[in-house]
Amino acid sequence: MNRTEPAVPVPRARRRTTWAKAAGVAFALVCLSYAPIAATELWPYAHPGAPAWGEWALARAVNPHYVAQAFATRVAPYRHSLVPLLVHTVLGAVLMLLGPLQLLSAVRRRIRLHRTLGVVFAATVYASMGGAAVYLVRTRPEDAFSGAAFWIVLATILLGTVLSATYGILAAVTGRPDLHQRWMLLCYGFLMTAPLLRVEWAVLPLLLPGQPMAEVNRVAIMHLGTLVAFGALCASRAFDRRSRVAGVGGSWVPRPVLALLQAAGAGALVxxxxxxxxxxxxxxxxxxxxxxxxxxxxxxxxxRMRSAARAGRPWAAEEWRLHLAALCAAPAFSVGAVLVFRQALGLDELTALSAGVAIGGGMLAFAATTVVSLRVLRGRVVLERGRGGASGSAGGPAGRGDGTIRESAA
Structure with missing residues (x-):
């Protein structure tokens, strides 16, 4: 009699590795596909009739009228700041190529190559964002594509990108690779808003038929900052397998505080x-x-927070918890930003509302990454104080405080 062999469950570590590889391949494909689009995006504004592969692909994915209607309004604002925009977009294409190389060199532990590419990456970020800053300074908020809300979103992404890169560099030169990794992933998350926005320009018309690209863009910016910051968090957690961080105990967001933030967030959402x-x-x-x-x-x-807590991985649970607290606080932050935009900038109600909501998720995720960094730094202070009284008292792989991020989880 034939007997059916029982199914062998796939180990969790193997499933996690498969998902990580799939995410890495998808990330590389998006970056490599977008690089030529970014490099040629503004050629027609410098030389009318020059090929722009992004417009060509988008026109065929949606329809030519959809694209022509949107880009016809960009001629004057772009030509007013064409040189800095060309610097921004061409170097943006370089960043799209450097991202997968940096990720691969980190995974393969090619330290010298990673450092060399990191210097090039940092210099390119600053130069590219410098071009974007010149464009924003020269462009009135109301002249930005789809209105002032998008100008505010672009300025926020620029600031987040530059600060994340700066903090990542400082973490690297001070010997804190775990914090360096988090900040550089967040930096690249902000950079990924460019290709992902183009994807949304092509996909959202299927859900919003008949709407112009400007309206599609207003919908896309409502969630783009939240999603890219969340992607950076997931990548950070995939790389960091530590179950504990030496000197870090308890939570900076106890249950009553988290409950209060959830209540405030719910009220703000209403x-x-x-x-x-x-x-x-x-x-x-x-x-x-x-x-x-x-x-x-x-x-x-x-x-993820509950799963990590049940698995006995308090550091993972705390990082998820800190980002959850930030997400709960984001709507309340957005409400405050709406009031500021209306009073200080004189924006109309809908523009102020869309701008405040659009920047909330990304800015609070940035704040959560800052708090995570402070938790790690505080843990090292506690560890050093403990070593002052008993040298070598912190033992075991899970208790190391040297910034290593390749330790196995419990």
Missing amino acids: WIGYSFAQHGSSGHRMLVGYLLPYAAVYAVLVL
């Missing part, structure tokens, strides 16, 4: 939903574009 609902179909589209990704990220953070 206010945001009501405010968007006052602006008809456009407001409803932006609200859905914000709430659905927000809910998905919230659910994943809660599940």
